[in-house]
Amino acid sequence: MIIRGIQKDLLCLLLQMGRESHPNEFVxxxxxxxxxxxEVNLLPGTVGREDSASLMYDMMPLDTHVAGSVHSHPNGVLLPSDADVSFFPRTGRYHLIIGYPYRKQDWRCFTADGKPCKLEVVG
Ligand SMILES: [Zn+2]
Known part of the structure; x- marks a missing residue:
């Protein structure tokens, strides 16, 4: 599966979710x-939890259309943490990080190995 882009509406929604969860993370x-x-799928019990990454892994649906994950960095750092890099490969191939202050450019996409990856915004 190759991901070429992200729907503009979805991106706006993710940024809004970041704003609404702030100062907590969402995943x-x-x-x-x-x-x-x-499409974004919230998993029950994962919003604003400290160890949401491991919880999410336990609740992963068996679904080939899962592209990866999104989570927010309330500190505004648009880079994966060490914990992120260890959790990325367990939840798919593409991972979005959105950061404070959640403007339309405040996001990045990374592949499962933590390398930056370009995504086209479509729609
Ligand atoms: Zn992170």
Missing amino acids: ALIRERDGIMD
């Missing part, structure tokens, strides 16, 4: 259709 799964990220 969710991202689904794709035809190589475009187009």
Whole structure:
């Protein structure tokens, strides 16, 4: 599965979720259709939890259309932490980090090995 882009509406929604969760983190799964990220799936019990990454792993659906994950960094750092890099490979291949102050450019995508990855915003 190659992800080429993300729906603009989805990106706006993710940034809004970041704002609403602030100062807590939120974490969710991202689904794709035809190589475009187009849906966010919140998993019960994961919002604003300190160890949401491990909890999310336990609740991962068996679903080939899961592209990866999204989570927020309330400190505004748009880079994966060491913990992020160890959890990325368990939840898919593409991972979004959105950061304070959650403006439309305050996000990055990374592949499961923690390397930056370009995504086109579509729609
Ligand atoms: Zn993180």
